[in-house]
Amino acid sequence: MIKINNLTKSFNGFKAVNNINLSIKKGEIFGLLGPNGAGKSTLINIISTLIKSNSGTVFLNGIDLNSNPNDCKQIIGVVPQEISLYDNFSAYDNLLFFGKLYKVDSTILKTRINKLLALIGLENRKNDLIKTYSGGMKRRINIAAALLHNPDILLMDEPTVGVDPQSRNQIFGLIETLNKKGLTIVYTTHYMEEVERLCNTIAIMDKGKIITHGNLEELKNQSKTKDLLKLKFNVISNEQINNFKNNFDFEITNTNNELSLFCNIEKNLNAILNYSVKESLIIKNIQQNKTTLETIFLKLTGRKLRD
Amino acid sequence: MIKTIALKDLKLFFLDKKSVIITFILPILLISLFAFAFGGIASSNKSRVIDLLLVDNDNSSESKNLKKALDSIKGIKIITTSIEKANKTVKKGNYVAVLVLKNGFQKAVLNSKPIPLELKYDQSREIEVGMLQAVLMEKLMAKVSKKAISKNIEKFLDAEFANITPNMKNKILKSTSKNNGTNTNNFIDFKMTPILKEAGKKTNFGLIQAVAGTSIMMLLFSIAEIGGGLLDEKESGTLKRLLYSPLKPKEILFGKMSAAVIIAILQLLVMFLFSWLAFGLPIFKNLFSLIILILAVAFAIASFGIFLVSIAKTRKQLSGLSSMVILTMSAIGGSMIPLFAMPPIMQKIAVVSVNYWGIQGFYDIFARNLTLIELLPRIGVLFSIGLIMSFISIKLFKKNLLNLI
Numbered sequence: 001m002i003k004i005n006n007l008t009k010s011f012n013g014f015k016a017v018n019n020i021n022l023s024i025k026k027g028e029i030f031g032l033l034g035p036n037g038a039g040k041s042t043l044i045n046i047i048s049t050l051i052k053s054n055s056g057t058v059f060l061n062g063i064d065l066n067s068n069p070n071d072c073k074q075i076i077g078v079v080p081q082e083i084s085l086y087d088n089f090s091a092y093d094n095l096l097f098f099g100k101l102y103k104v105d106s107t108i109l110k111t112r113i114n115k116l117l118a119l120i121g122l123e124n125r126k127n128d129l130i131k132t133y134s135g136g137m138k139r140r141i142n143i144a145a146a147l148l149h150n151p152d153i154l155l156m157d158e159p160t161v162g163v164d165p166q167s168r169n170q171i172f173g174l175i176e177t178l179n180k181k182g183l184t185i186v187y188t189t190h191y192m193e194e195v196e197r198l199c200n201t202i203a204i205m206d207k208g209k210i211i212t213h214g215n216l217e218e219l220k221n222q223s224k225t226k227d228l229l230k231l232k233f234n235v236i237s238n239e240q241i242n243n244f245k246n247n248f249d250f251e252i253t254n255t256n257n258e259l260s261l262f263c264n265i266e267k268n269l270n271a272i273l274n275y276s277v278k279e280s281l282i283i284k285n286i287q288q289n290k291t292t293l294e295t296i297f298l299k300l301t302g303r304k305l306r307d
Numbered sequence: 308m309i310k311t312i313a314l315k316d317l318k319l320f321f322l323d324k325k326s327v328i329i330t331f332i333l334p335i336l337l338i339s340l341f342a343f344a345f346g347g348i349a350s351s352n353k354s355r356v357i358d359l360l361l362v363d364n365d366n367s368s369e370s371k372n373l374k375k376a377l378d379s380i381k382g383i384k385i386i387t388t389s390i391e392k393a394n395k396t397v398k399k400g401n402y403v404a405v406l407v408l409k410n411g412f413q414k415a416v417l418n419s420k421p422i423p424l425e426l427k428y429d430q431s432r433e434i435e436v437g438m439l440q441a442v443l444m445e446k447l448m449a450k451v452s453k454k455a456i457s458k459n460i461e462k463f464l465d466a467e468f469a470n471i472t473p474n475m476k477n478k479i480l481k482s483t484s485k486n487n488g489t490n491t492n493n494f495i496d497f498k499m500t501p502i503l504k505e506a507g508k509k510t511n512f513g514l515i516q517a518v519a520g521t522s523i524m525m526l527l528f529s530i531a532e533i534g535g536g537l538l539d540e541k542e543s544g545t546l547k548r549l550l551y552s553p554l555k556p557k558e559i560l561f562g563k564m565s566a567a568v569i570i571a572i573l574q575l576l577v578m579f580l581f582s583w584l585a586f587g588l589p590i591f592k593n594l595f596s597l598i599i600l601i602l603a604v605a606f607a608i609a610s611f612g613i614f615l616v617s618i619a620k621t622r623k624q625l626s627g628l629s630s631m632v633i634l635t636m637s638a639i640g641g642s643m644i645p646l647f648a649m650p651p652i653m654q655k656i657a658v659v660s661v662n663y664w665g666i667q668g669f670y671d672i673f674a675r676n677l678t679l680i681e682l683l684p685r686i687g688v689l690f691s692i693g694l695i696m697s698f699i700s701i702k703l704f705k706k707n708l709l710n711l712i
Contacts, residue, residue, distance in 0.1 A: 048551050070553050078551045082544030086315075088322045100311045101552035145548065 001026040001184050002047070002153065007056030009042055016042040017053070018208035024186060024201070026152075029179050031199030032188040033293060035303070039208040040188040041081070044157045047186070048078045061152060074102065077146035079156040083138045084145070087131040091122060091141050094130060095148060102149035109148065116144040120174060136167025143174060153184045160194065172198060192293035202293065206301050216293070223296040226250065226262040229272065232285035233257045240279060247275055257284075265290060308554055312562020313569070320533060320570060329532065330574050334525035335581050338517055357439050358384050358651065360393045360405035367413035377406075382442055397427065400667060400675070403435045403647070404428035406443070419458050430501040430674060432512075435647045440499070512674060514586050516645050519669035522578040523604065523662045524633065524642035526571055530612030531629035533567045537613075538622045560704050564613050564697065571605035593672050596679045600672060603689035604665040610696035611661050617703035636660040641667075664688050 002024035009017040016039045024030045032040050045051045047058055049069040058065040060072045085094045092113060099109040117123040120140040130138060139159060146154060156175070160168045175198060179185055189195060195202050196216065203213035212222050220226075236244075236257050245252045248271075250263040261272065265288050276283055297303070320326055361377065363370045378385045386402075393405035409423035416422060426443070428436040464476055471479075537560075540546035549559050579597070582588035590597060615632060619625035637643050639653060640662025646654055657663040668685045671677040 050547065050550055073551065073553045076551075078548070080544050080547050080551075082547070084544035084548040086319060086545060087543075088319060093318075097311070097315050098548065098552070101308070101549065101554055103553070146551075 001028075001061060002030075002186070003057075003059040004047075005057045005059075007043070007046065007053050007058060009046060009051065009053045015208045017046065020056070020208075020210055022203060022210060022213070024184065026184055027179070027182060028201050029175065029185045029187060029199045031195035031202040032186060032205055033190065033192060033195045033202055033297070034188075034205035035190055038190075038205040040205055041157055042208075043205070044078070044155050044186070044188055048076060048155055049073055074149060075151055076153045076155055077149065077151035079143050079146045079154065079159045081158045081161055083135075083142050085130045085138060085141060088129060090127045090129055091117065091133070092126040094141065095145055098145045099148035104149055112148060112150070113144075116147055119177065120144050121170070134167070136163055136170065139163055139167060139171060140174065143171070147178070151183075153186065154178065156185060156187045158189050159187075160189070160191070168194075192297075196293060204293070204297055204300065206297075206303075211300050212296070219293070219296050220264075220291050223299045225291045225295050225299045227265040227291050228289040229261040229263060229265050229269070230285075230287040230289075231259045231261065231272070231276070231283055232287075233259070233276075234282040234284050236281060240281065243279065244275070248272070308558045309562045309565055312549075312554070312559060313565035316533070316536060316563055316566035317569060319536065320566065326529075326532060330525075330529040330570065331577050334521060334529075334574065334578055337525060338521045338578060338582060339585065357382065357435060357442075358386055358402055359439065360397065360402050361385050361387050362390045362393055362405055362407045363387065364390075364410050365408050365412035369413035369416045370408045373408065373412075380442065383439070394427070397429050398675075400429060400432075400670070402429070403432045404439055417458060419462065425498040425500055427500045432647055511586070511588075514582065514588055515670060515673045516641075516666075518578060518582045518586075518588060519666040520637075520642035520645075520662070522575055523608065523640075523665045524637040525578075526574055526604070526608050527612065527633040527637070527662075528629070529574055530567050530571055530609050531615050531625065531633065533570055534563065534612045534616035535619075535622055535625050535629075537563055537616050538619065538625055542622065556705055557701050560613065560617075560701055564609055564700075567609035567612055568605050571609050572601060575601045575605060589673065593676070593678075596672050596677075596682055599679060599686060600665075600668045600682065600689075603686045603693075604668065606693035607661050607665070607689040607696070610693040610700065614696040614700045614703075617700040637662050639663075661689075661692055664692070 002022070004020055004022040007017055007020040008015060018039070020043065032043065034040050042051070046053050047060070047065070049065065049072060052066070060075050063071050063075070065072045086097070089097070095113045095116065096109065099113065104112070113126075114123065117126050120143065122137060122140060125133070125137070130141065133141070143156070143159060160171055163171065172194075175185060175187070187195070187199060201213065201215055202219060203210045204219070205211065212219055214222065234257070236254070236259070241252075241254050241259070244259060248261070248263070248268070250261060250268070252262070253260045261268075263272075273283075359377070361374060363374065374385060374387070377383060388396075388405070390405070390407065393402070393407075396402050397405055405427045407425040407427060409425060411420075411423055414420070426436075426440065428439075460479070461476070464471055464479065537546070540549070546559070550556070579588065579590045579601075583590045612629075615629050616625060619628050637660075640657050640660025641649075642662045646657055646663070646666070649657070664685055668682065668689065671682050671685060
């Protein structure tokens with residue numbers, strides 16, 4: 001669906017996108033995660049034909065972006081970070097205008113607008129001016145405006161910035177619905193929770209480069225980060241500690257009757273608890289620190305996502 | 308696509324009440340104000356340097372003496388030329404008038420006959436002509452006619468008092484030449500001829516100045532404001548969305564420009580209709596030429612406004628830039644001060660201003676009564692300004708495209 005080869009873009013000598021290679025499959029929700037200034041928006045701007053790369057190629061559904069930008073524009077819909085709507089127009093008029101830009105047949109366009117308004121739950125407010133909408137409602141219209149020409153790929157550039165949690169959940173629901181209908185979604189954000197919740201595949205970007213990509217499990221493996229399970233026992237002898245270590249093949253350290261187990265918690269928790277019961281060990285306290293994208297990013301770059 | 312963009316911009320414009328008021332109501336108020344103000348100027352008789360063409364058909368020593376005398380008058384600069392050239396340049400509006408010293412000038416002076424003079428003038432510059440006439444009649448003609456009066460008295464003395472001593476005769480002549488009460492007008496056959504076609508009903512030049520000058524200045528402000536919408540779109544992000552679509556950047560610009568031209572035409576039409584209804588400006592006298600000129604002015608000014616927008620990067624920048632450029636252009640182009648009231652150097656500089664071409668075009672229609680064919684050069688200049696500005700705007704817009712993201 002999207003194939004990116006050796007893509008580079010520089011601004012005044014600064015490489016905003018540095019030799020990127022990516023492959024995004026049809027029907028994926030592909031999360032592009034990275035701190036501000038990582039190059040995510042530049043990459044989106046290149047794919048959305050807003051700017052040209054210095055070198056490399058991008059293919060959308062097999063169409064070369066460099067030689068056929070207009071054909072590619074019909075394949076992609078873009079949800080910009082800003083609410084790019086006319087405040088003095090109604091939601092319906094905004095959608096009608098943006099739909100016309102793609103030369104969508106008038107009757108089809110009107111039907112599509114009504115369907116989209118129903119999908120985002122704003123059909124009753126369609127004739128109200130955008131300036132009377134709440135931030136979350138504007139965000140939903142902002143998404144609908146990118147879908148009027150029925151694109152195959154939806155590029156979403158931080159679409160939940162400044163949105164309250166309730167509206168954010170509504171937007172997530174909308175994204176999942178659209179994805180179920182077969183839409184491929186490229187989702188950029190610096191909120192790891194959003195990527196963890198929504199995306200099948202994740203690429204972590206930093207300083208213009210993709211530093212790793214895959215599903216969450218693959219990223220954990222690639223970064224060699226493990227969940228941390230801390231078990232505090234009433235009493236545990238050195239022998240019991242050694243038995244513990246011999247019984248499991250992951251790293252275990254101990255301090256003051258407390259064991260730190262570096263493992264996949266979800267996979268190993270039952271076995272660990274059963275073993276403790278079997279060894280008559282009384283657990284006083286359990287604490288788990290699951291591996292997150294934040295930890296992976298920290299491990300890979302030595303920096304926090306929001307540094 | 309251009310139509311879609313233009314219609315969107317027109318809709319946005321008319322939904323914005325503030326913009327509509329600034330575009331239509333404010334200029335009407337200013338036109339009314341200036342119409343009254345320039346009405347006052349029309350009766351002014353202030354002295355200033357005026358270029359006066361001189362055609363010497365007599366080519367005599369007396370006519371040469373007169374030329375010398377004219378040259379010595381403060382406030383008048385004499386330029387000798389042929390009658391054909393004079394007619395042409397005055398008709399074009401380059402000079403205010405031509406003084407023709409007719410055949411028999413010297414004979415008339417020496418024989419105490421009415422002196423044959425003709426002042427052919429640009430009817431659209433009535434105020435300047437009034438000043439010129441006053442200077443000529445009061446200061447210069449007196450000199451010429453006094454000579455004729457002296458000759459007349461000398462003749463009379465020779466005929467009736469042949470025995471009078473030369474000394475006495477000189478005293479009498481000297482005494483008569485000092486007599487300021489003499490009516491010199493009887494000795495001058497001073498013909499005033501408008502060099503252009505008959506205007507018919509008397510034209511109010513102050514009104515033309517007020518309407519043309521104010522309309523064009525306000526139009527520039529309105530268009531800069533409308534064009535500024537492009538920067539608003541940049542700031543709000545809608546421009547980005549337009550660029551995501553299959554639209555070409557120049558289609559966005561042309562769409563915006565089309566909306567600006569339509570609003571400019573509407574604004575000018577409203578201004579002229581108001582001037583007709585409120586002040587009786589004869590807009591139906593040469594309606595077709597007026598419509599063509601309005602189209603040319605609207606195109607030139609819309610392009611100029613979009614050009615200003617293309618060089619600005621932010622709304623704030625545009626605001627400062629447009630105020631500075633528009634006020635300067637309006638000042639030098641004759642929107643604020645009538646061109647004739649400016650020094651000659653300023654009148655020459657005025658041609659760099661789009662206001663100048665527009666205002667003079669309206670003078671051509673309402674005051675000089677030029678036909679459409681005669682108006683074509685001026686209309687051509689306006690369309691050329693529009694084309695050049697559009698071309699530069701497209702280039703700048705494309706160049707600045709990266710900065711818009």
